[in-house]
Amino acid sequence: MEYEIIRRKETGDSVSVAASKVTSFRKNFNETTTVRAYENGCIGIAGAVGKANLSALKKEAAESLKKGIAYPCNLSGGVRHDPAPKEILPESGIVPAFRALLEELSQKADGYLFGNKINLSYETVSYENTAGASYTSHDASLEYALTIKDKKSANIMDMVYGKRAFSYNKDAVVSEVLEMIAAYENPVPMPAEKLPVVTDVGAVAPLFSHFVAEMYGSGASLLSGKMGQKVFGDRVSVLVDRNPPYTGRFFDAEGVVNPEGKFYLVKDGVFCGALTTKRSAQLFSLPVSGTAGSTYDGVPGATFTGLRFENTAEGYAAAGDAIFVVYASGGDMTTTGDLGIPVQMAFLLKDGKFVGRLPELMLSGNVFDILGKDFVDVIALADGDQRLVANFGVQKA
Amino acid sequence: MLKFRQGYYADVRVEDRFDTHIVLRDGNLEECKASRVKRAFLRVYDGEMWYYASTSDTEDLQRELDGLYAAAQPSAGISDDPVVRAFEVNKDVCLHFADCSVADVPLEEKTALVRAAAESVRGDEVKMTMVRYIDRHSDYEFYSSKGAELKYDFQTCGVSVAFALAEGENNLTNAYQRADVRFDALRSIVRAEEIDSFVKENIFFMKNAKPVEAGEYPVILAPMVAGVFAHESFGHKSEADFMIGDETMKKEWALGSKVGSDILSIYDSGLDFGSGYVPYDDEGTKAGKTYLIQNGVLAGRLHSVETAVELGEQPTGNARAVSCDFEPIVRMTTTVIDAGDLTKEELFAGVKHGYFIKDLKHGSGMSTFTIAPTLCYEIVDGKLGDPVRIAVITGNVFETLSLVDGLSDEKEIFSFVTGGCGKMEQAPLNVGFGGPYVRISKMRVQ
Numbered sequence: 001m002e003y004e005i006i007r008r009k010e011t012g013d014s015v016s017v018a019a020s021k022v023t024s025f026r027k028n029f030n031e032t033t034t035v036r037a038y039e040n041g042c043i044g045i046a047g048a049v050g051k052a053n054l055s056a057l058k059k060e061a062a063e064s065l066k067k068g069i070a071y072p073c074n075l076s077g078g079v080r081h082d083p084a085p086k087e088i089l090p091e092s093g094i095v096p097a098f099r100a101l102l103e104e105l106s107q108k109a110d111g112y113l114f115g116n117k118i119n120l121s122y123e124t125v126s127y128e129n130t131a132g133a134s135y136t137s138h139d140a141s142l143e144y145a146l147t148i149k150d151k152k153s154a155n156i157m158d159m160v161y162g163k164r165a166f167s168y169n170k171d172a173v174v175s176e177v178l179e180m181i182a183a184y185e186n187p188v189p190m191p192a193e194k195l196p197v198v199t200d201v202g203a204v205a206p207l208f209s210h211f212v213a214e215m216y217g218s219g220a221s222l223l224s225g226k227m228g229q230k231v232f233g234d235r236v237s238v239l240v241d242r243n244p245p246y247t248g249r250f251f252d253a254e255g256v257v258n259p260e261g262k263f264y265l266v267k268d269g270v271f272c273g274a275l276t277t278k279r280s281a282q283l284f285s286l287p288v289s290g291t292a293g294s295t296y297d298g299v300p301g302a303t304f305t306g307l308r309f310e311n312t313a314e315g316y317a318a319a320g321d322a323i324f325v326v327y328a329s330g331g332d333m334t335t336t337g338d339l340g341i342p343v344q345m346a347f348l349l350k351d352g353k354f355v356g357r358l359p360e361l362m363l364s365g366n367v368f369d370i371l372g373k374d375f376v377d378v379i380a381l382a383d384g385d386q387r388l389v390a391n392f393g394v395q396k397a
Numbered sequence: 398m399l400k401f402r403q404g405y406y407a408d409v410r411v412e413d414r415f416d417t418h419i420v421l422r423d424g425n426l427e428e429c430k431a432s433r434v435k436r437a438f439l440r441v442y443d444g445e446m447w448y449y450a451s452t453s454d455t456e457d458l459q460r461e462l463d464g465l466y467a468a469a470q471p472s473a474g475i476s477d478d479p480v481v482r483a484f485e486v487n488k489d490v491c492l493h494f495a496d497c498s499v500a501d502v503p504l505e506e507k508t509a510l511v512r513a514a515a516e517s518v519r520g521d522e523v524k525m526t527m528v529r530y531i532d533r534h535s536d537y538e539f540y541s542s543k544g545a546e547l548k549y550d551f552q553t554c555g556v557s558v559a560f561a562l563a564e565g566e567n568n569l570t571n572a573y574q575r576a577d578v579r580f581d582a583l584r585s586i587v588r589a590e591e592i593d594s595f596v597k598e599n600i601f602f603m604k605n606a607k608p609v610e611a612g613e614y615p616v617i618l619a620p621m622v623a624g625v626f627a628h629e630s631f632g633h634k635s636e637a638d639f640m641i642g643d644e645t646m647k648k649e650w651a652l653g654s655k656v657g658s659d660i661l662s663i664y665d666s667g668l669d670f671g672s673g674y675v676p677y678d679d680e681g682t683k684a685g686k687t688y689l690i691q692n693g694v695l696a697g698r699l700h701s702v703e704t705a706v707e708l709g710e711q712p713t714g715n716a717r718a719v720s721c722d723f724e725p726i727v728r729m730t731t732t733v734i735d736a737g738d739l740t741k742e743e744l745f746a747g748v749k750h751g752y753f754i755k756d757l758k759h760g761s762g763m764s765t766f767t768i769a770p771t772l773c774y775e776i777v778d779g780k781l782g783d784p785v786r787i788a789v790i791t792g793n794v795f796e797t798l799s800l801v802d803g804l805s806d807e808k809e810i811f812s813f814v815t816g817g818c819g820k821m822e823q824a825p826l827n828v829g830f831g832g833p834y835v836r837i838s839k840m841r842v843q
Contacts, residue, residue: 014822016447016724019642024447025468028722031453049434050453067429095446113643116821145821154649155764156639214422218525220561220568279427298418299428330767332758332788335568335603340788340843342767360765362791362843364611395611397765397791397841 001062002073004129004255005054006034008296013091013120015098017146020106020114022099027091032296037061043071047297069299072282077132078257080250085140088120089168101170108174109181115147115157123248127255135255139248142168148177150184159184159345160327165383166245179354180326183347188356190396191323191348196376197363197392198316198349199325201309203341204388206333207367211238211265211273212302213280222337222367223271231271232371236378237310238266240275240291245384247306254278254300256290263289265307269372275302309388311380317352318379319389323361324349337367342397360397365390399459401542404471406442406481407462408541410679411435411455412721415500417554419530421511427527431504436721437461438679443469444478451722479706486543487683491676492536494552494578499532502580507532510584514558517592522600525561530554531814532580537677545681552578553672553827555814556587560596562603569603571595571756571771576812578670602772606784611843615751616790617744617776617836620809622754622768624830627663628732628818629762630794631656632830635665635689635697636715636727636820637704647708650695657693657798662735664688665699667714671812673731673829675717680725684714689732690798701727719823728820734832737804744803744836746779752842753781754790759816767791792840803836 012028033052037044044064046057089097098118105114123139142165147157161177210221218224223231242250242261251257254277265273274284277292277300293303316324324347331341341363347354365374374391381387401407413435420428435455439462441448448465452458475481507530515528532554539547555576562569573595577583618626640646667675667684675684680702688696700708701716704727716725745753755772768790775782792800810831817825 018638021642022446024449024724026449026451026724028451030451030722045430047432049436067426069426069429115639115641119822149643151643152645154645156634214525214527215561215570218561219563220524220570222568224563224568297430297432299420299430330759330761330765330769330789330791332767332769334608334786334788336566336608336786338608338786338788340769342765342789342791344765362841364788364843 002038002075002130003058003061004036004075004127006253007126008032008123010121010123013094015095015118017102017115017117020102022095022102025095033057034294034296035061037065038071038073039065041070041072043069043299045297045299049296071299072278074278075129075131075133075255079134081134081136082138082250084124084138088140088142088166094120097168097170101173104170104174105177108178111151112181113149113151115149117145119143125249127251129255133255135251137249137251141166144173148180164385183354184357186356188348188358190359194391195322196319196389197323197325197394198319198379198387198389199328201378201386201388203328203331203339203363204367204370206339208304208307211275213274213276213284213286216274217280217284226271229271230269231368232266232269233373233375234269235312236266236269236371236375237264239264239308239310240289240306241308242290242306246308252290253292253294256288256292258290263291275304277302309378309386311378311386313377314380315352316349316379318377319349320351322349322389323358323394324354333367339363339365339367339370362395362397364393364395399462399540402466404473404475405466405469406475406478406484406542407440407465408539408545408680409437409439409458409462410721411437411538413536415534417499417504417507417530417532419508419511421515421528423526424515429504429508438718438721438724439465440724441465441469442481444472444475445470447724449724480703481543483702483706483712484541484543484545484680485682485712486541486545487677487681488546489549489677491549494534494550497579498534499552499554499580500534510556510587513589514556514587514592517589518558518560518596519593520596520600522562522564522603523560523596524563527559529557529815531557539677539681541681547677547681549676551674553812553814554580554583555812556583557815558592562600564604567603569599571599574813574815576672576814578674598772602784606786609752609785609787609842613839614842615748615836615838616840616842617748617751617753617834619753619755619834620832621811622757622770623734623832623835624732624811625757625760625768626766626835627734627832628729628828628830629760629768630766630797631663631689632665632729632732633762633820634794635699636729637698637700637708638727641704641707650698652695652697654695655693656695656795657690658801659693660737660804661690661693661798661801662688663690663732664735665715665729665732667730669731669810671731671810671829672814672827673729675714675730678714678716678725679718680716682712682714682716684730687713699727699729701725717826719826723823726820726823728826729818729828731810731829733808733810733830734804734835736806736808736833738806739803741805741834744805744834745776745781747803747836748776748779751776752785752787762794764794765791766794766797788843790840790842797837797840800838801835802838805834808833
């Protein structure tokens with residue numbers, strides 16, 4: 001019998017913000033252990049939350065093989081233990097640091113209310129198996145999800161400052177928030193000329209599920225039958241990247257480590273890979289993509305962790321004059337790839353700077369055009385963030 | 398027995414949760430697990446700030462509680478704090494599912510239900526089926542330093558039959574779903590003929606749906622879509638936490654303001670069995686039924702204790718957390734549009750040219766709300782016409798609420814085991830929603 005053992009420890013520190021004040025501090029600690037047993041082409045899984053008895057879990061996983069869930073084993077070895085990253089903020093310094101941030105924001109933008117959350121999280125995951133693999137990875141990040149509300153506005157919120165960072169830089173946050181507010185306070189009409197749109201790559205996220213092997217193999221994916229074919233523009237590449245800063249975990253939930261931590265789904269416009277687990281790879285005769293994830297007690301499934309576009313430009317200045325999407329919620333795609341994206345807040349961008357607030361918009365376009373003839377760039381930003389630039393159809397809402 | 402200290406308010410919520418998840422893809426068993434996890438969430442309030450901890454070490458809650466006390470500052474006047482004074486002190490045992498727990502149903506019976514449902518999905522166009530059985534039984538305990546002592550339970554179970562269809566360049570994915578609070582009841586409502594009919598309708602839709610010309614049209618929302626509309630368009634705006642410290646919002650959202658057409662009433666209730674059943678919320682407040690809009694007028698809003706005190710209103714039993722990993726925040730339970738007085742036929746007869754939105758993938762709401770439909774049909778001269786492909790329907794919330802011009806005379810309320818409501822970092826939360834067929838004279842269709 002072969003075994004895999006995965007141990008995960010996660011600590012989270014979270015502050016709630018209401019009416020520009022820190023109102024609570026939350027401490028989370030989660031520890032899980034997963035044991036997978038393989039025998040005769042089947043998988044058996046046992047998981048524990050909190051302190052785990054490994055021998056009991058092994059016995060339970062072996063017992064679970066009787067359920068008859070078919071799954072290939074295909075274990076491989078390898079050793080790598082990444083060092084733990086530096087602490088972003090000491091626990092005792094979290095509340096004072098964010099109080100100071102909010103006080104400064106309140107002073108410099110007293111017409112606005114800030115709310116929601118700032119979260120710090122640390123994760124350590126280890127993986128070992130009976131083929132000799134032994135891996136340890138760490139992730140540490142600081143996530144801002146601050147709502148910004150004009151005190152004169154009747155909206156629940158007017159903007160969101162969302163950012164994932166790896167160090168605390170109060171001055172940078174204040175500067176970026178104030179730049180957003182300055183643009184918000186300057187309403188401008190829709191530009192007469194057609195401008196490219198700078199948006200989160202999530203604008204084309206409805207496409208991502210079409211890369212999943214089960215969807216691809218079923219024939220119901222927009223990409224079904226197109227493996228090896230040119231589907232997007234020459235400058236468009238889509239990959240899973242398990243290197244920092246995209247994700248701190250260099251191995252997936254099945255212990256797969258890709259060469260250079262990368263696996264391409266689209267390379268220079270050519271569709272070349274699907275998101276697989278070992279099971280779906282075997283089922284559809286596809287390469288293992290190293291993109292499996294799993295709950296502590298569940299069978300692995302394909303995930304989008306580390307999915308990104310290859311960058312083609314750097315910084316907002318590369319977009320020149322453009323429409324910048326600040327907040328868009330509720331968009332989707334038809335079965336033929338037609339996107340409809342309501343944009344609740346957009347700015348006019350000139351030479352990489354926000355210059356004014358545009359009216360509410362609707363974006364449209366077919367996903368193959370957006371990543372084909374209408375594609376302009378994918379812009380690299382700090383901390384692994386990126387933005388898609390494309391010639392969407394733009395209509396005032 | 399927990400020892401609460403003087404000078405603070407504190408409460409402890411413990412959830413002992415059983416879950417089952419079975420997945421059958423194309424006839425092959427992909428997942429089959431049953432798990433039980435016990436976690437606790439602890440809160441301490443010192444009059445200035447809240448301190449929270451989440452733990453799976455439920456054997457030593459005192460240590461966690463003492464850790465929170467150490468971080469907070471004692472306050473001699475804490476019992477006079479208006480928030481502390483407003484906490485209800487309920488003592489109750491409210492166990493409805495102890496004698497029919499899904500934890501006691503053998504895994505084989507659940508797997509058999511999944512296999513039976515999977516066999517109902519047929520057709521050359523069916524390229525993939527994924528049938529899931531999901532259940533949950535939670536036993537909650539809640540204790541507070543004011544003396545609250547509660548034991549209550551929650552249960553849900555359901556089957557989702559997802560399928561992918563393809564023929565040539567055409568493709569479509571959709572899912573049939575049924576949920577109930579008892580396994581025997583679920584078994585009786587997952588019907589083979591209903592699944593078969595739903596799959597056939599989707600195949601017809603995939604082959605025949607035409608694109609629409611973007612524009613503004615009258616639309617009729619089916620009860621399920623109407624429920625999502627109520628949840629997204631107005632429910633989230635009724636969550637009072639967004640009004641904290643915001644004088645503009647307090648004026649804009651004064652009770653008694655006209656916010657919708659005269660025929661429109663929307664309520665939220667945690668009382669009814671289903672996915673939004675919440676007998677007590679996560680800070681021990683007893684559930685109630687709260688009208689948000691009554692005859693077009695703003696009638697109420699959803700509260701935690703803290704937001705109720707801030708706005709000088711009463712707690713409504715809507716402080717909820719998705720799990721013991723998170724603190725309770727203001728959330729909906731089951732949100733419903735009240736029925737009107739038209740028959741379904743009369744409602745459709747009032748549309749010369751528009752669209753019927755039969756079901757949906759998802760919805761979201763801000764100042765503008767959005768629904769991404771799946772099955773949609775043209776309405777011509779009051780009759781259902783051809784299937785059409787629509788990416789999204791959108792509208793400004795207040796404009797759209799005032800454009801509701803017809804409601805059918807029967808409402809349906811839905812429960813779910815997949816998906817749920819997302820707010821900030823907490824998703825998915827089990828909620829229910831429903832309503833009648835709802836006619837809106839103008840919405841943007843794209």
